[in-house]
Amino acid sequence: MNMARILTLAALLVALATPATGGAGMDAGSVVLGRWAVTGTADAQETTSLSSDDVDKLVGANFVVTPESVQFADEKCDKPVFKLTRHSTAGFFRREYRLDPRNMRLPDPVTEVAIVCLAPSPIxxxxxxxxxxxxxxWRGFFLNAEKLGEKGLPRKVH
Known part of the structure; x- marks a missing residue:
């Protein structure tokens, strides 16, 4: 077998071994599991269900993701199903949300974790x-959040 065929076969085997979620062997929900604290607003759609002042009051609020539920503000998503996909950042946000994602400081491509709840939810x-x-x-706003450690404090950078 020549080298080109070996490399093609190797690439095919890697592609077949990678789950369709794009998580390279990782559960989609595990990417976001944990306790997160809202640090501010990253951006917003043109029309939202809350005012900017109301959203500013959410700084410090916890966004909690477990395999059994997702909780934020007074809302709870029971029995969430997580679906991981990757998108070209600029094109995706312009197409889906009609906004320029530059202010959100997201990588390109961006990893999206869609959360489907047992009952309809804004989460x-x-x-x-x-x-x-x-x-x-959440409710027309893109909120920045930082992962908290076990004691409810931001994790230290090593």
Whole structure:
């Protein structure tokens, strides 16, 4: 077998071994599991269900993701199903949300974790900035959040 065929076969085997979720062997929900604290607003759609002042009051609020539920503000998503996908950041946000994502400081491509709840919920999408920072979509706003440690404090950077 020549080298080109070996490399093609190797690439095919890697592609077949990678789950359709794009998580390279990782459960989609595990990317966002944990307790997160809202640090501010990353951006907003043109029309939202809350005022900017109301959203500013959410700074410090916890966004909690477990395999059994997702909780934020006074809302709870029971029995969530997580679906991980990757998108070209600029094109995706312009197409889906009609906004320029530059202010959100997301990587390109961006990892999206869609959250489907047992009952309809405004808790729906999380965009991963890095292991310690996410942006989640809630009621027309994109909220920045930082992962908290076991004691409820931001995790230390090593």
């Amino acid at each position: 729906s999408f999380v965009y991963v900035r890095d292991k310690r920072h996410i942006v989640f979509f």
